[in-house]
Amino acid sequence: LQQQLQHAQKMEAIGTLAGGVAHDFNNLLQGIQGYTELLLLKSGKDESRELHQVLRAAQRGGELTRQLLTFSRKMESKLCPVNINQIIGDMRVLLERTIPKMIQVQLHLNANLRQVNGDGAQLEQVLMNLAVNARDAMPDGGVLTISTEEIAFPDHEGKILPEMVPGPYVVLRVADTGVGMDQETRERIFNPFFTTKEVGRGTGLGLAMVYGIVKNHQGHIVCDSEPGKGTAFIIYLPAIDLLPDQAKIDPATDLPGGV
Ligand code: ADP
16 A cells, blocks of 8 residues: 555656646647748758658657646546447557557457446547557567456456455456566556657656556556566456446436546
């Protein structure tokens, strides 16, 4: 618990700091981007290559600062009943575009899944961040498996997870057959700004964000990984005690955190 508290405090401090810097920085970058676009319209062939490079760098900077901004808004979640399977289904096209052909994507979705009290946009982000990491871990191809199931008690390979209240959970598992991680790496992956990727490729914010979002959903995340074999992220989200159809008819107003 002490460790979790420290982690939360650290995230908050970094979030506040990053938010302040990112906001100003984003404005500056938009200036650079706008003027470069103008210059591109006026320029001849000679300069256009370099100008495109400036533009790409500014765009990349913009992406990074936007990520920082999202991170710093403390990721307030707007929770309402959502079906994880549907979120995965909605993301199919985007996933296909992100994952190269040499990686095989397998979906194993439990059709009778209960809903969770969730923020659809944030859960999409969770899935995307995990999928991008899985892709990066499989430069020579492999298999990405996304699966959902429902369990009665929060138990991870026979071990009860003590920090979780009993009750039905929806389990989302994202697994790859990639490079895997050693223990030293595994212990640091949820720390903001921890990355093993080369400069310009990784921000080290992806999993910190995933962690924050899962916690906002009263959920829990576990990582299993072995060097050379692959990695699996397992997310446990409390299931709502409603059948999918009931949840659709019933507005979310009575549910804790409902909108
Ligand atoms: P980033 O992807 O920008 O590096 P993340 O927070 O998403 O930031 O990930 C942090 C680090 O965790 C990565 O740099 C990588 O070393 C490790 N990692 C995350 N996911 C995987 C995975 N599926 N396989 C192997 N390593 C991973």
